Amino acid sequence: xxxxxxxxxxxxxxxxxxxxxxxxxxxxxxxxxxxxxxxxxxxxxxxxxxxxxxxxxxxxxxxxxxxxxxxxxxxxxxxxxxxxxxxxxxxxxxxxxxxxxxxxxxxxxxxxxxxxxxxxxxxxxxxxxxxxxxxxxxxxxxxxxxxxxxxxxxxxxxxxxxxxxxxxxxxxxxxxxxxxxxxxxxxxxxxxxxxxxxxxxxxxxxxxxxxxxxxxxxxxxxxxxxxxxxxxxxxxxxxxxxxxxxxxxxxxxxxxxxxxxxxxxxxxxxxxxxxxxxxxxxxxxxxxxxxxxxxxxxxxxxxxxxxxxxxxxxxxxxxxxxxxxxxxxxxxxxxxxxxxxxxxxxxxxxxxxxxxxxx
Numbered sequence: 206x207x208x209x210x211x212x213x214x215x216x217x218x219x220x221x222x223x224x225x226x227x228x229x230x231x232x233x234x235x236x237x238x239x240x241x242x243x244x245x246x247x248x249x250x251x252x253x254x255x256x257x258x259x260x261x262x263x264x265x266x267x268x269x270x271x272x273x274x275x276x277x278x279x280x281x282x283x284x285x286x287x288x289x290x291x292x293x294x295x296x297x298x299x300x301x302x303x304x305x306x307x308x309x310x311x312x313x314x315x316x317x318x319x320x321x322x323x324x325x326x327x328x329x330x331x332x333x334x335x336x337x338x339x340x341x342x343x344x345x346x347x348x349x350x351x352x353x354x355x356x357x358x359x360x361x362x363x364x365x366x367x368x369x370x371x372x373x374x375x376x377x378x379x380x381x382x383x384x385x386x387x388x389x390x391x392x393x394x395x396x397x398x399x400x401x402x403x404x405x406x407x408x409x410x411x412x413x414x415x416x417x418x419x420x421x422x423x424x425x426x427x428x429x430x431x432x433x434x435x436x437x438x439x440x441x442x443x444x445x446x447x448x449x450x451x452x453x454x455x456x457x458x459x460x461x462x463x464x465x466x467x468x469x470x471x472x473x474x475x476x477x478x479x480x481x482x483x484x485x486x487x488x489x490x491x492x493x494x495x496x497x498x499x500x501x502x503x504x505x506x507x508x509x510x511x512x513x514x515x516x517x518x519x520x521x522x523x524x525x526x527x528x529x530x531x532x533x534x535x536x537x538x539x540x541x542x543x544x545x546x547x548x549x550x551x552x553x554x555x556x557x558x559x560x561x562x563x564x
Contacts, residue, residue, distance in 0.1 A: 231268045231269060231271075231465065231466050232268070232270075232271035234459070234462050234463070234466070236271060237266060237268075237271055237272065237273045237462075238271055238272055238273070239272070239273065239274070240265075240266075240267065240272035240273060240274045240555075240559075241272065241559065242272075242274070242555040242556070242558075242559055243274055245551070245555055246265065246274050246276075246551060246552065246555060247276075249547065249548070249551040250263070250276050250548070252547075253544045253547050253548065256540065256543070256544070257533070257535070257537065257540045257541065257543070257544040258535055258536075258537060258540065259511075259533050259534055259535015259536070259537060259540065259541055259544075260277075260533060260534040260535060261276065261277065261531065261532075261533050261544055261548075262276065262277035262278060262280055262282050262453070262454045262531065262532050262533075263275065263276045263277070263278065263454055263529070263530065263531040263532075263545075263548045264276075264278040264453075264454035264455045264457070264458035264528070264529075264530045264531075265458075265527065265528065265529050265548070265552040265556075266458055266462065266527065266528045267527050267528075267556045267559070267560070268462060268465055268466070268526060268527075268528065269525045269526070269527075269560070270556075270559060270560060270563060272556075272559075273458075274552070275454065275455055275458075277454070278453060278454045278455040278458070279453050279455055280453055280454075281375065281377060281448060281451040281452060281453055282451060282452065282453065282454060282514075282532040282534070283445055283450060283451055283509070283512050283532070283534070284450050284451065284452055284457075284507050284514060284516075284532065285450075285507030285508055285509040285512045285513075285514055286321075286347045286349075286352075286382075286505065286506065286507040286508065286509075286514075287452075287457070287505055287506070287507035287514045287516050287532070288379055288382075288450045288507070289343050289344060289347065289352050289505060290457070290460060290482075290505050290516065291364060291368060291376060291379055291452075292343065292352055292355055292356045292359070292364060292379075293340065293343065293344055293355075293478060293481070294364070294367065294368065294371065294373075294460070294469065294470065294478070295355075295356070295359040295360075295363060295364030295367050295368075296336065296340060296355050296358070296359050297470045297471075297474040297477070297478060298359070298363070298364075298367045298371075298470050298474075299358070299359045299360075299363070300474070301470050301471055301474060305336065305358070305359070306336070307335065307336045307337040307340070308335055308336070308337065309335065309336050310333040310334060310335050310336075311333065311334055311335075311336070311339070311354050311358060312331065312332070312333050312334075313325060313328060313330060313331070313332045313333070313334055313350070313354075314330055314331070315330055315401075315402065315403060316401075316402055317350050317353065317354055317402065318350065318402045318403050318406050319348075319349035319350040319353065319382065319383060319402065319405075319406060320349065320386070320405065320406045320409035320410055321347070321348070321349040321382070321409075322348050322349050322350040322351075322406075323346050323347075323348055324342040324346050324348045324351065325342065325348050325349075325350035325351055326350070334351075334354075336355070336358070339351040339354055339355050340355065340481060341481070341484075343355060344481050344482055344484075344485065344505060345481070345484045345485050345486050345487075346486050346487070347485075347487050347505075347506065349382045349383075352382055353381045353382050353383055356379075356381055357381070361379060361380070361381065364379060365378060365379055371463070371469060371470065372459075372463070373456055373459060373460060373463075374456065375452050375453045375455070375456035376451070376452045376456065377448050377449055377450065377451040377452065378449055378450075379449070379450055380449045380450060383402055383405060385444075385449075385450065385509075386405045386408075386409065387400060387405065388444050388447065388449070389437075389440050389441055389444045390405075390408075390421065390425075390440065391444075392439075392440040392441075392443035392444050393421075393432055393436055393437060393440040394425050394427070394432070396425050396426065397425065400424060400425075404424045407420065407424070408420050408421050408424055414434045414437070415434065418432060418433060418434060418437055421437075441510050441511065445511075454516075454530045454531065454532060457516050457530040458528050458530045461516075461517065461518050461528045461530070462528065463475070464478055464479050464518075465479070465518065465526055465528075479503050479518065480503070482503035482504055482505055482517060482518075483501065483502070483503040485502075485503075485504055485505060485506070485517075487505075487506040488506045488508075488515065488542070490542040490543075490546065491506060491513070491514075491515035491531075491542050491545040491546055491549075492504055492515040492517055492519065492529055492531075492545060492546065492549040493546075493549075494542060494543065494545070494546030494549070494550075495546040495547060495549065495550035496519065496546075496549060496550060496553060500519060500520065500553075501519075501520040501524075502517055502518065502519050502520070503517050503518045503520075504516060504517025504518070505517060507532070511534050511535060511536060512532065512533070512534055513532070513533045513538060513541035513542060513545065514531065514532040514533070514545075515529075515530075515531055515545050515549075516529075516530040516531070516532075517529060517530070519549065519552075519553060521553065521556065521557055521560070522557070523560070525560070527552060527553065527556050529548060529549045529552055531544075531545045531548050531549075533545065
């Protein structure tokens with residue numbers, strides 16, 4: 206078996222992580238107050254909603270000054286790859302409570318093949334990959350194979366239970382990402398449960414829409430044109446109605462509130478998770494889309510049909526953090542990304558201005 210060498214420096218996972226918020230005295234989470242800039246944020250949300258035809262949910266907070274703001278923030282929202290934040294928490298809890306070692310290696314096999322695997326799809330079957338490499342792939346490149354390997358190693362039941370123990374109420378049951386794909390197709394045809402990971406990947410790698418649906422019919426053993434685009438759209442709707450992999454934006458905001466206060470899993474784990482997310486290599490058109498160039502952000506994006514999310518921490522010029530979590534649902538992807546970018550930029554400007562007044 207081949208062993209994959211870790212070529213990216215990961216000091217965070219090797220015990221020398223930089224400290225975040227070390228000298229900041231944040232207010233207790235229970236003492237967060239409605240933001241004095243709420244009306245300004247409401248006006249911006251109104252402008253965004255006039256531009257964007259889809260549905261928006263957002264949570265913003267200034268943990269340093271102790272203020273919070275929400276729009277549809279208590280409504281459960283499908284997280285897409287944002288669910289990988291929960292998987293990450295589960296892996297760090299496994300290290301903390303079950304003795305999981307991040308240098309442990311897992312063998313990558315055919316059953317682990319996934320679409321959306323920008324790192325894993327470049328390695329050979331039989332390669333051994335360490336936990337810390339998989340964490341990098343999952344959080345920084347949003348690799349689905351890495352996500353499912355880690356979720357399996359930490360245990361989905363343990364991950365779900367651990368979120369509750371961490372005080373993160375609001376997550377719905379979490380699923381493996383391969384079961385997201387099967388779940389969508391299952392709402393079209395129950396024989397989708399028999400699709401192998403390779404078949405699922407092959408379907409997903411076929412261009413949308415008609416060629417992909419033709420490949421789906423073939424893989425399901427159905428006659429050509431048994432199912433069409435409209436059938437698949439309805440299958441997505443039925444899958445989303447199952448409410449798996451959902452959480453309110455306020456709950457995701459709480460994840461970062463705890464992380465910044467070094468109260469999530471442990472002080473060390475909180476710092477390491479935040480640093481890990483600072484290295485994300487995915488979209489720069491959402492939270493980062495309208496922020497000043499060079500702004501440091503620790504975040505996780507999520508994308509699926511009709512769903513666009515970005516969830517994270519933004520560091521202002523004084524290096525003090527603010528939190529922005531936002532998800533959208535609608536057909537206009539560019540509009541969704543711009544909506545999230547506008548939420549982040551308006552919050553950035555308002556919080557910066559408020560801090561100057563309060564300094």
